[in-house]
Amino acid sequence: MSDVQPVRRNKPAPDSPEAPSTGARARTSVPPAAPSADTQLAIEIRSLVDSGAMDEARERFGELVAMHQRRALRIAYQYLRDAAEADEAVQDAFVKVFTHIGSYREAWPFEVWFTRILINGCLDRRKARARRDRWFVPSSDQDSGPETARETVGGSAPADPEARLLARERRDTLAAAIDRLDGRQRTVFMLCHYGDASPRDVSAMTGINESTVRVHLFRAVRKLRGFLGGTS
Template identity: 60%
Template sequence: MAGQPNVDLAAQAPRPADGGHPSPASVLAAEIKALVAEGDRDAARDRFGALVALLQRRALRIAFQYLRDAADADEAVQDAFVKVFLHIEQYRSDLPFDVWFTRILVNAALDRLKARARQQRWISHSTDEDNGRPVEQVPGHEASHERRLLAKERWDQVTRAVATLPDRQRLVFTLCHLDERTPAEISAATGMSQATVRVHLFRALRKLRGVLGGHV
């Protein structure tokens, strides 16, 4: 753009601490950050579209594991992508973008879960006051509805317990059990040693079992 300093995108490419090759998402994020710094937001938005296309399927899978609702998962993913674009200048190009994005995504999913819990408490309170029955509880379907409700409540307990984990334990747990990555893959993505990854995973599972009575 005229009047704007030229930014060398190659110079902005992330350089992993372990000397390995940066992920495609990290390369794209570094390019977007450079374009934003240059003031070329139109080009940054174009590249961001490519980043969304690259990560959206994985992001939806992780968000759905937390929320167990496709619409809520989609909203959480959209929230996460908006936050990424608005705060892309805070991304450290020497670190894996996938890890930074996963943290933002998990926080967006947990925020959505908290909002849903508040809404459910309000609905429950309103129903109790009216001495009524929720519309969807048709007598012939009460048993199956109750089973689904119990399963959902159980998963909500797990998700709330995950939210109490320290940041690194929550990240490792998410990457391992929700994103289905191996300790070696998590090590490569985060820069932690495999031994450290296993320690964080062990501590996360131990804490979750303590909170949930051993049912993890």
């Protein structure tokens, strides 16, 4: 079953500007927040595509890719554990975004919409790999390993071989601990830790209530501390 659930709109909180008035107490209306830079850019690209200005749309889309590529690679690698496949997943997600930019609605930030597309693509790849691995045993030289992902996602790997080995061991230990989390806790932790997403954004991406997201994150961190401290 997919870790990512369809988005469900929560009812407005009693004190939300969208909620109906429950008394005579006057409230100052809160203006909506201005769209983020990437959301504004996505809206511009959508307008360019709608008007048929495809060359300019592609040029502007390159700016959008630059805004999200590093973060997207971090997220994809945490799901796929293979740098080359993570890169393919990110490229596929960007292609899908550009192809379907006309369906984007700014009710949610672009980052939320894009991340949902990326995660769903990664989950599909994991399912396909699981089916494939029932029949084929991958050779060890095909595994690009965490070092390659670090070079791709987070800059140059340590030059000292011993430092690289220690860094790899730490990443492998953390990855194994994350894999021991249950599905929703793992998803919430990865989006918050590797995707720099807020609990509100994670709620929008996954359909999990924001307060439940916070509970999952708290429990995930507590479990990871136990796993990494040598206790279960």
